[in-house]
Amino acid sequence: MLTTATTAMTATAPPLTSPGAHTGWLQQLATCQEGEDICQQVFDWTHNQTAADAADIAIGKPLAIIALVALALLIRWVLFKLVNRVVKRAEAGVLPDRLSDRFASANATRRVQRAKTMGDLLKSVLTGILIAVFGTMILDQVGVNIAPIIASAGIVGIALGFGAQSLVKDFLSGVFMIFEDQYGVGDVINLGEASGTVEAVSLRVTRLRDVNGTVWYVPNGEILRVGNMSQNWSRAVVDVTVGYREDLGKVITTLRDAAHDLWEDEDFKGIIIEEPEVTGVETLGPESVSVRVMVKTEPMEQWKVARELRSRIKARFDHEGISIPVTQRVQWQDEAHAGT
Numbered sequence: 001m002l003t004t005a006t007t008a009m010t011a012t013a014p015p016l017t018s019p020g021a022h023t024g025w026l027q028q029l030a031t032c033q034e035g036e037d038i039c040q041q042v043f044d045w046t047h048n049q050t051a052a053d054a055a056d057i058a059i060g061k062p063l064a065i066i067a068l069v070a071l072a073l074l075i076r077w078v079l080f081k082l083v084n085r086v087v088k089r090a091e092a093g094v095l096p097d098r099l100s101d102r103f104a105s106a107n108a109t110r111r112v113q114r115a116k117t118m119g120d121l122l123k124s125v126l127t128g129i130l131i132a133v134f135g136t137m138i139l140d141q142v143g144v145n146i147a148p149i150i151a152s153a154g155i156v157g158i159a160l161g162f163g164a165q166s167l168v169k170d171f172l173s174g175v176f177m178i179f180e181d182q183y184g185v186g187d188v189i190n191l192g193e194a195s196g197t198v199e200a201v202s203l204r205v206t207r208l209r210d211v212n213g214t215v216w217y218v219p220n221g222e223i224l225r226v227g228n229m230s231q232n233w234s235r236a237v238v239d240v241t242v243g244y245r246e247d248l249g250k251v252i253t254t255l256r257d258a259a260h261d262l263w264e265d266e267d268f269k270g271i272i273i274e275e276p277e278v279t280g281v282e283t284l285g286p287e288s289v290s291v292r293v294m295v296k297t298e299p300m301e302q303w304k305v306a307r308e309l310r311s312r313i314k315a316r317f318d319h320e321g322i323s324i325p326v327t328q329r330v331q332w333q334d335e336a337h338a339g340t
Contacts, residue, residue, distance in 0.1 A: 064141045072134040079126050083119050090115035090179050111181050118178050121203075167204070169221035174203035177220060183228050188300065190227035191218055230299040233273055236306035238295075240313055241288035243325040248289065252278055254320050255293050258312045262295070262305070271301045276309075288325040 091112045132153075140146045178201070183189045187198050189208065196210035206218045242251050259276035262268060276295040283290040293313075297305050317324065 065138050068134050068137055068141070072130050076127065076130055080123055083122050083126070086122075086179070087115045087119035090118070090181065114178050114181065114184065118175065121175075166219070166221060170204045170219045173220040173223065174201075177201075177223075178203070182226050183231065186300075187231060188229045190229065191216075191223055192225065194218055195227075229302075232299065234297050234299050234302040236295040236297055236302040236309065238293045238306050238309050238313070239282060239290050240293065241285070241290050241324060243288060243323055246289075246322055248281065248291070250320065251291060251322060252280065254316050254322060255291060255313060258316045259293055259295065259309060262309055262312060268305065268308075271298050272305060273297060 136146050136149055139149070177183075183198055183201070183206075185198050185201060189195065189198060191206075191208075194208060194210065194216040196208040196214075196216065198206065198208045199215070200207040204220060206220060206223070207215060208218070209215050240251075240255060242248075256276075256278045259278065263272055263275050272295055274296040276293060279292045279294060281289055282292045293309065295302075295305050295309065316322075
């Protein structure tokens with residue numbers, strides 16, 4: 001091995017007039033570090049270490065930096081393409097829109113805005129990561145010692161991992177929640193202990209107000225399940241109780257007629273999506289029989305439709321002589337103590 005290395009250096013070395021010149025040339029050759037191909041090439045041509053160092057600084061370093069920048073831009077372009085594809089899928093939504101034109105347009109507009117917002121956020125995060133990684137590599141090419149930088153980044157990562165676990169959990173939950181369009185501002189949702197109308201949604205916390213006016217702030221990472229009562233479409237469910245003495249056939253026919261009249265009402269043409277359905281007897285209670293009516297409505301309109309349907313059912317029952325049972329109480333009296 002030593003013989004081969006000596007032969008290679010002899011082939012590129014200048015004519016030597018003394019042993020001191022040979023030693024000086026070896027020292028000059030050693031200054032071109034591993035990987036500095038331009039430095040070594042220029043030194044082979046000129047046998048001048050100063051020219052080799054100058055060529056490495058003027059040509060080698062800029063070329064390395066340009067290559068790193070080009071690689072970073074290529075990776076950024078590929079990642080942005082993937083983000084745009086995900087954003088387009090998010091704009092299409094998880095569930096199809098089976099709404100009227102007014103509600104479908106509003107729902108699609110909100111979904112597009114939220115998807116673009118998340119797309120811009122992801123692009124900013126990816127750009128920051130690429131700048132940090134390739135910026136460190138460029139500093140290494142310039143000659144800056146990056147060991148302290150990497151060590152500092154590791155310490156910061158460990159600190160964030162232990163000290164900000166809940167914050168990271170909230171952030172990631174908020175990202176997936178927005179991408180999947182689980183709920184948005186104006187929706188009525190049930191989060192378990194808190195339910196109401198959503199007033200604001202961020203990546204960390206969701207703010208909603210219940211029917212009593214109480215404002216709830218719920219961290220996104222603490223949300224285990226979400227019940228959305230106003231997404232795409234809603235349903236008004238009305239259970240009507242009648243006495244055991246009533247004719248159930250007549251009751252069901254009366255309910256079906258009342259619901260059909262509501263379906264044909266011009267004031268509810270754009271609110272009720274499908275013709276109401278009377279499912280029949282639901283429960284047999286100790287004092288009454290329960291019959292269910294279901295009406296499919298536009299989002300946020302189920303309560304209005306249910307109130308109107310109950311009012312019409314009450315009027316129809318009064319007209320048909322169908323009574324809604326009332327709670328009855330039976331009292332027993334001991335005859336032995338009647339006089340007392």
